[in-house]
Amino acid sequence: MSYRALPLTCFCGEVPDRILEVGFTSDHSMVVHFWCSACSRVLFVSKPLSECQAECPEAGEEETRLETAEDTRFLESMGIAAE
Numbered sequence: 001m002s003y004r005a006l007p008l009t010c011f012c013g014e015v016p017d018r019i020l021e022v023g024f025t026s027d028h029s030m031v032v033h034f035w036c037s038a039c040s041r042v043l044f045v046s047k048p049l050s051e052c053q054a055e056c057p058e059a060g061e062e063e064t065r066l067e068t069a070e071d072t073r074f075l076e077s078m079g080i081a082a083e
Ligand SMILES: [Zn+2]
Pocket: 010, 011, 012, 013, 014, 036, 037, 038, 039, 040
């Protein structure tokens, strides 16, 4: 399975080192709370689920394939079979 990462950056330009929570709103958006250690603050991004769906890669799209042999071994060690 390939996936496209959701880019998360703080206002200061740092990439957050910790995601606190992922949730969904009553108006059909996904919300991600994350922590920026550079600014010591909690930030969030929200994205409508329709946009999330539009950003899903096509099956077999190689450019966004991030899975490596190491990931596969990790998943298998957790009892999750790679597709
Ligand atoms: Zn920051």
